[in-house]
Amino acid sequence: MSAAPGVGVVTASRIFIGRATRHSLRDVESLLMAVILPVMLMVVFVYVFGGAISPTGEYLDYVVPGIILICSGFGAASTAVGVSRDLTTGTINRLRTMPVPSATVLVGHTIASLARNLFATVVVVLVAVAIGFRPDAGPLQWVGVAGLIALYILAITSIFAMLGLLAKSPEAANGYGFILLFLPYASSAFVPVETMPTWLRGFAEHQPSTPVIEATRSMLAGGGPGSQGLVAVVWCVGVIAVAIALTAWFFPRRVAR
Amino acid sequence: MKALYAARLPTVYAALCVCHTLFMPYTNAPVIEVTGLGKSYDGTPVLSGLDLSLTSGVHALLGPNGAGKTTLVNILTTLVPHDAGSVRVLGLETRTDAARIRERISVTGQFAAVDDVLTGAENLVMMGRLLGLSVRDARSRAAVLLERFDLDSAASRRVVGYSGGMRRRLDLAVSLIQTPEILFLDEPTTGLDARSRLVLWQQIRELAEGGTSVFLTTQYLEEADELADQVVVLDGGRIVAQGSSAQLKARVGGDVLQVRGAHGQLLRELPTDGSAAGVAAAAAAVAATEPTLRVELHRPTLDDAFLALTGHRAVPPDDSDTGQDVNDQSEFVGSGVAS
Numbered sequence: 150m151s152a153a154p155g156v157g158v159v160t161a162s163r164i165f166i167g168r169a170t171r172h173s174l175r176d177v178e179s180l181l182m183a184v185i186l187p188v189m190l191m192v193v194f195v196y197v198f199g200g201a202i203s204p205t206g207e208y209l210d211y212v213v214p215g216i217i218l219i220c221s222g223f224g225a226a227s228t229a230v231g232v233s234r235d236l237t238t239g240t241i242n243r244l245r246t247m248p249v250p251s252a253t254v255l256v257g258h259t260i261a262s263l264a265r266n267l268f269a270t271v272v273v274v275l276v277a278v279a280i281g282f283r284p285d286a287g288p289l290q291w292v293g294v295a296g297l298i299a300l301y302i303l304a305i306t307s308i309f310a311m312l313g314l315l316a317k318s319p320e321a322a323n324g325y326g327f328i329l330l331f332l333p334y335a336s337s338a339f340v341p342v343e344t345m346p347t348w349l350r351g352f353a354e355h356q357p358s359t360p361v362i363e364a365t366r367s368m369l370a371g372g373g374p375g376s377q378g379l380v381a382v383v384w385c386v387g388v389i390a391v392a393i394a395l396t397a398w399f400f401p402r403r404v405a406r
Numbered sequence: 407m408k409a410l411y412a413a414r415l416p417t418v419y420a421a422l423c424v425c426h427t428l429f430m431p432y433t434n435a436p437v438i439e440v441t442g443l444g445k446s447y448d449g450t451p452v453l454s455g456l457d458l459s460l461t462s463g464v465h466a467l468l469g470p471n472g473a474g475k476t477t478l479v480n481i482l483t484t485l486v487p488h489d490a491g492s493v494r495v496l497g498l499e500t501r502t503d504a505a506r507i508r509e510r511i512s513v514t515g516q517f518a519a520v521d522d523v524l525t526g527a528e529n530l531v532m533m534g535r536l537l538g539l540s541v542r543d544a545r546s547r548a549a550v551l552l553e554r555f556d557l558d559s560a561a562s563r564r565v566v567g568y569s570g571g572m573r574r575r576l577d578l579a580v581s582l583i584q585t586p587e588i589l590f591l592d593e594p595t596t597g598l599d600a601r602s603r604l605v606l607w608q609q610i611r612e613l614a615e616g617g618t619s620v621f622l623t624t625q626y627l628e629e630a631d632e633l634a635d636q637v638v639v640l641d642g643g644r645i646v647a648q649g650s651s652a653q654l655k656a657r658v659g660g661d662v663l664q665v666r667g668a669h670g671q672l673l674r675e676l677p678t679d680g681s682a683a684g685v686a687a688a689a690a691a692v693a694a695t696e697p698t699l700r701v702e703l704h705r706p707t708l709d710d711a712f713l714a715l716t717g718h719r720a721v722p723p724d725d726s727d728t729g730q731d732v733n734d735q736s737e738f739v740g741s742g743v744a745s
Contacts, residue, residue: 152509249537405485
């Protein structure tokens with residue numbers, strides 16, 4: 150009788166990333182949605198509201214960073230659904246009876262989500278360029294933008310992974326996602342915060358989307374990330390750390406029922 | 407002199423450990439040993455004061471819905487911590503040695519935990535790699551199992567299109583990537599049609615012949631009767647009986663001679679001792695007065711035993727088999743169309 154040695158965290162993570170990647174590649178509808186919805190939003194904001202908001206036509210340059218952030222939220226929400234499904238179908242329980250660090254299944258979902266969202270982001274940027282977006286960013290700024298957006302996606306995805314763990318069903322997990330998706334709307338994504346009523350402005354200035362958008366906008370315009378860049382990084386790293394800590398705390402309590 | 411003995415003690419201990427490990431599978435040491443087990447959910451006791459000692463072999467945990475079968479399996483397979491008592495699987499404590507237990511058991515839960523998006527082969531390869539096989543070994547093992555479970559023609563199809571029986575077979579195949587010392591099966595045939603059930607039974611028998619101990623839960627008396635060396639009857643969180651199915655049947659009483667009328671209706675039952683002479687005497691008594699009646703020898707079933715032991719039937723008659731479920735469904739559809 151051979152005992153199964155099992156695998157460590159690194160190998161398990163690799164296997165689970167491969168699995169979740171297959172999931173996203175085979176779920177063509179979700180992948181299309183993650184790209185089409187932000188593109189439609191961009192078209193609506195630029196052509197429908199754009200004229201009223203900024204008659205000079207520079208609105209596209211203003212709105213693209215916000216659209217990118219919304220886009221990353223759409224894609225990340227499916228992480229919660231995936232985690233919740235693994236929990237309710239017994240997949241996680243089966244892994245827990247094997248010599249495998251079962252919580253790494255969440256790593257798989259998170260990293261695959263990051264890859265999926267980065268892909269969607271690239272498509273959205275290309276579409277923006279096609280309809281007239283002309284960023285002035287040099288190579289260094291592009292690297293900065295990519296890094297910051299990846300960090301933001303990672304932050305929002307780790308929240309969704311945790312929500313997937315807490316939700317009672319995949320449908321409920323999807324519902325939680327909706328709330329988080331509103332975050333970029335109440336930020337400087339579509340209009341400058343100065344135009345908002347005081348109470349909303351207070352919130353908009355002190356939530357993570359705004360510094361990420363401001364720093365991205367500044368870099369795309371060919372400038373540096375500015376002080377907002379530091380605030381954005383601190384926000385994202387903080388959110389990731391808290392989400393990981395909470396997930397580590399919730400995981401054994403949620404699964405051993 | 408004493409010091410010399412003390413110095414040798416670790417060597418002696420190591421030798422004992424080696425012997426223990428080597429001969430353990432061949433001794434009749436219990437593979438599952440539970441004493442005073444208690445478990446409650448939100449203050450409601452599910453299991454209380456449960457004692458169980460099982461040696462290698464096939465064991466069926468028989469009980470109605472809500473008896474605590476799944477809770478017991480979850481505790482034995484290290485999924486759920488228990489509140490009170492001690493639980494040892496393969497001689498290891500579930501609370502402190504979960505990792506070592508997991509290396510040596512396999513579990514197939516009540517609902518097939520297979521990945522819908524992946525193909526049958528991909529499911530097996532992924533699980534094989536998670537158990538520590540190389541990609542090449544995982545692939546060749548998957549091929550062997552797919553053939554053994556008659557899934558080779560569906561190997562490269564996504565599981566989402568599999569039938570219930572195919573999913574179960576794939577789920578069981580995943581449990582056998584490595585040969586476990588104990589295989590836990592939680593209601594392995596619930597919801598399966600009669601044919602898939604027979605196929606699964608055959609697989610379980612072959613596995614048991616190969617030396618794997620099997621611990622299965624079921625609400626089907628027939629299944630326990632068919633597969634298990636030992637039957638444990640669980641009712642209301644307590645063990646109400648334990649023994650071979652023959653022993654459990656014997657507790658209900660001996661064979662009876664049923665006297666039936668022209669249309670097969672049961673007229674009366676004559677108790678016998680089961681011997682040729684006893685049965686002949688009972689039959690002669692019937693023949694003397696009513697020579698046209700039919701007689702039938704009836705041996706008590708596990709169902710009778712269950713009824714006698716618990717005071718109620720194992721399964722409510724309306725969901726005692728899957729054929730009935732299918733009928734219920736079609737009735738439901740029919741009434742939907744009518745209204």
